Amino acid sequence: MRKILVWFRRDLRVADNPALSAAKSDRVIPIYIHAPDDEAPWQPGAASNWWLHHSLLSLQDRLKTIGSRLIIRQGDTQQVLSRLIEETGAEAVYCNRLYEPATIKRDTKLKKQLTDQGLEYRSFSGSLLFEPWQIKTGNDTPYKVYTPFWHACEKQGLPHDIQPAIRKLSAVSTRLKSMHVDELQLLPHIDWDAAFYEHWQPGEAKAQKRLREFIKHDLADYDRSRDYPERTGTSRLSPHLHFGEISPRQIVYAIEQARHTVQSPTFSKNANSYLREIIWREFTHHVLYSFPDTLSKPLNPRFKQFPWQNRQTKLLRAWQLGQTGFPIIDAGMRELWHTGIMHNRVRMIVGSLLTKNANYHWLQGAKWFWDTLVDADLAQNTFNWQWIAGCGADAAPYFRIFNPVTQSEKFDKNGNYIRKWVSELRDVPNKFIHTPWEMDEQQQAQYRCRIGHDYPERILDLKQTREEALRLYKQTSGD
């Protein structure tokens, strides 16, 4: 039996883990290397680190139940790996592939170094359904439009062959030292994460539970209910997927099973809508893989000179803190701050306001989301911010500027979402919940919400900024 280092990265699961499965009949030494310096300039934010902490604890427990032990180390990846190889006498390193530009660069270098030393380095496909080089147009170019990409995936068939969970691994020598998860200092020093514990349960088992509950309660009505932020009609699997506590193949497998069991055209239609979202995730990774410059530059070259603002100002701060004076925006930004997530519908509304109405650079929004989201994912964050800013793949047309009042009236009719997150508006009746500035002084006093005192004035004029944005974007699209 050979000794194999199974290098966990963002595949923190035991079931359907191709690298682990490939190594399981040998002597597996599961390792996790915390190497924050490798990830600059996109260091994971505090919310992401909170999740990682709990996910690592969970993986540690899971491995213990099958007779193994997770070895945690910190430092430069290459040095830590060499050290571990020396200490253990391992002959091989197995891992599941990641696709961000900086990670590919690091892993390619590592692979060369290890193979040069006569070691085996093997990587597997564990976090995407399709490898980014696997889905190409007829001209062998990467797709830039979603629908044909989806059709190409459908044509190949969404893979749902899953590897069963491993029941037993050989023991890891007690002499091999591991750090405690606590020592990685991933948890915040000040206590702002209380609400996270109410909203999230990281870990492989919880991810499976979330998937089952989503299919049972929400999938049948997914098309409709996913658009209403007060409901829980979305899957909320994104952070689990990001850290690989669950694989997209496992999701496809479970959806297909449910489809088979339920046997209803409506259910099947809703199931497809959800699978399309999973394929959006694939699409964002494929686009970043093929166009690594999009991390900082617009995919659409017309936007090279686009005059987005890039300064730190009061307006940006007000947006970040949920103090814009627009209830739906403030609800979303506060939900994000408190829970590490924001409903998808609301992400579009706040993104449109920042990039189009306020004319901020999409990277400003991307950076804030990166720091605050538990599901922060480089490919998806980059893609989606470029999408809403109108400069990305299959982007929103220039005239699509969300109106936060209209959106709010449409998707949070009774203001339940707003009142949940913006307590100043708790007593404001439905008539004014989307437009509290329309209350006269007496009403403001009566409902205990004085504009400019209890709740902020609006930070911008919707109509005027919309017209300015239309002018700017029209110029850019029409040149």
Next chain:
DNA sequence: TTTTGAGTTGTTCGA
């Protein structure tokens, strides 16, 4: 090579 059809999520205005 050329042609053809289509393209996540919206808003506003006027009939």
Next chain:
DNA sequence: GTCGAACAACTCAAA
């Protein structure tokens, strides 16, 4: 209140 059209042309992808 409801509905359809305008907002624009361009690029992508496949036939």
